[in-house]
Amino acid sequence: MLRVEYLYWLVGAFLIAAAWFNVRERHYSMAAFWLILSGPFVFGDLVLAAVQRNEALPAQLMGGGVVALGLLAARGGLRSKADTPAEREQREHSAARIGNRLFAPALAIPLLTLALFFAGRHLSVNGTPLLDPKALTLTSLGLASLLALVAAVRVTRARPLHSIVEGRRLLDSLGWAVLLPMILATLGGVFAATGVGETIAALASAVIPVDSRMACLLAFALGMVVFTVIMGNAFAAFPVMMAGIGLPLLVLRHGADPAILGAIGMLTGYCGTLLTPMAANFNIVPAVLLELPDQYGVIRSQVPTALALMVVNVALMALLVFR
Amino acid sequence: MPGAINYWPLLGVAVVVVGFTLRRNPVLVVVTAGLVSGLCAGMPLPDLLALLGRTFVENRVLLLFLLTLPVIGLLEHFGLRERARSWISSFRGLTLARFQITYLGLRQLLSMAGLIDIAGHAQTVRPLIAPMSESAAEGGRGTLTDSQRDRVRASAAAVENVGRFFGEDVFVAFGAVLLIQGFYARNGIVLEPLAISLWALPTAIAAFLIHSVRVRLLQRRIDREMRSIGKDGAADASR
Known part of the structure; x- marks a missing residue:
């Protein structure tokens, strides 16, 4: 075999x-x-x-x-x-x-x-x-x-x-550049083991006005993007933001639809993936492969799409999750 | 640590942000960040090294694509990229926008069908999509400047990323959907994977529309630049 x-x-x-x-x-x-x-x-x-x-x-x-x-x-x-x-x-x-x-x-x-x-x-x-x-x-x-x-x-x-x-x-x-994806995944493991994610979620939920569902939604969406940018991976951001804001505040407190929140929330994280050098296999390795003089050249060409899609995602969630 | 949260591991995040902003070598930045974060969490150095080593080995699957390098390298040596360019230029009327938007749509559909790793930067974008994009952008009107060529190449990589990311969540068996479903299931909310994945469709369509417009704008800019340079070029040639 x-x-x-x-x-x-x-x-x-x-x-x-x-x-x-x-x-x-x-x-x-x-x-x-x-x-x-x-x-x-x-x-x-x-x-x-x-x-x-x-x-x-x-x-x-x-x-x-x-x-x-x-x-x-x-x-x-x-x-x-x-x-x-x-x-x-x-x-x-x-x-x-x-x-x-x-x-x-x-x-x-x-x-x-x-x-x-x-x-x-x-x-x-x-x-x-x-x-x-x-x-x-x-x-x-x-x-x-x-x-x-x-x-x-x-x-x-x-x-x-x-x-x-x-x-x-x-x-x-x-x-x-070939090593970067592997080494970043390793860093993700260290961050998970040292509780970096939980700390950030705790900080975030301490500063948002929890009674406003729009404020919670914005914090969740921005948190997904920012945390994905830091970790280079929306998969790492999702459980953290979900446990910190999505589930306790949006689903349980404000009655958001979990399926829609999960699906579009994850895709909001992907907008962060388009923006970050931490997602090296998608953003840095191709810049080297294509012999671009600027190692952030691929990210530069993705920024407008990522930001526009982020706005679309927030609007979609605001319209759909609180039905 | 009961009660109080230890904020010091966040220094690792700060190392990443500062290191990337200062454009230090990314590998060194990331290794340093891991060491800082682990030591600030009070992890003894031997344990930290073992954690680094174990996660590194567990993620070696990410480099399996190295097996495609001998094939691609050999084909490139024998002119694969040159052939890709000349083949595309034999299609009259194929513009950069048409080519890349077609690839974007195709890539999204492939991702939706679960064929996520069928294409990639090493095995398709570098040898095929990038040179074909350059040739389509030239459209038989002469050669691109260095800056134009770099923008076209970056756009080829971006089309691959956008197409892959915003198609894959529509596929039920993809990891992301199962991750979402699993998270809710552990918290007592039972959902069908299909109920989650269908809600990825509106964003998938929005991604296609937005990025198509952007590719079109890139094409318009290059056309404009080529027209103004084209006049100078014609003047040069007639001399």
Whole structure:
């Protein structure tokens, strides 16, 4: 059975290969960065198993690795190598030679993911399912990436190892930005463990005039946005704002409709997601991927939409929840 | 701490705000914020390191997309982005606004059908949507300036985000809907997931309309800029 751990090992192997290439080019801090980052992928299961057995040392070492990654990220700037005219000409040339067949492997990733996701429940070898049924989306995505790689090698007639070289080029140009989503999720875990959310909700409910339902609604909506901006994730903001303001004040005291309040409240939080560098995988990573000079370029282009939608959401809630 | 709330962990939030405002390296800012918040909560350093390490490992799924990099890198080396551009420019009359609004609508529909991770910044926006957007914006009228190109690319990423976020909640089995339902269920309010997800529709429609208008405005601005530069460019060419 294809377990998601096997895919993590592949990611780990890719990171180690990237580290090796950097060692050979004497980019030692970049190499150390990828090598440390391969740790959670190669040893992740062992660490979590040790935590289950109440052994703290492996997790503590990993924590030390997180701090080291932070320091290394601050040292090394992002460097994407400039494109030479010769490379550009070579790409134009092979684009013309291969033509639209180039699209097939790229489109194969989403389409195969989809197909495997739906077929996955029925695929089995000698009674064992081919894909882990508990992590079907992830194993589908992983297998689809591998199959697409085979297709890409066939279409381009490149050496298979060439794909690692090119993948590593992309990885290096992403640099520390690649780590940001994972490290932010880690910060979310720390904030949850230290009760940051409850403290903010307590502060908020202490200052709003609780008898006015509009004041409560505005505090809830703004709280969802602000808290999502801080945490980078509306999922983290929702239980906090709901427990602090939504449920006690709006639903129980002012009789708001819980289904509408929940649905539109969550979407109000998403307006915050469009605004925050904390939602790095949506806002910062693409700015790096698209080689924008301003790391806040994507956020800048989303601000007007986010603010307008926020106003729409508040208006919708004001109209609908107190029916 | 019975009774009194410990406000000191909020310093971690302050570190994040100040660090991002000063544009310090985000990874370092976030690691520092975690350490500050944990130490202010009175957590001993070994426990804090273990917490950091465990949550870090638990979130490694977020980097599974790295598996797509060798495919995308290889295809890019062989001219995927160049091909995407020239293919789009073969459609006469396809404008930036038409292309991106179509993608926005399609992305929302895919999200609504639960196909949330079918597209993404690494696997679709960088290799396909961004170069196609650039080509559609040029519309055979010459090349974009650096500033125009960056705005078009940023808009491609924004279209992906808006389409993904404001479609997904309409899908019943999506995490957000189940999170909302679960929260209420724990507090004694039983709701059907469908009853929640249907109320995401008005916002989904509003998001489509608002963002379509914004893409159209971007197109208008670029058209205007290109017309005024186009005159200069024509003058240059005739010299």
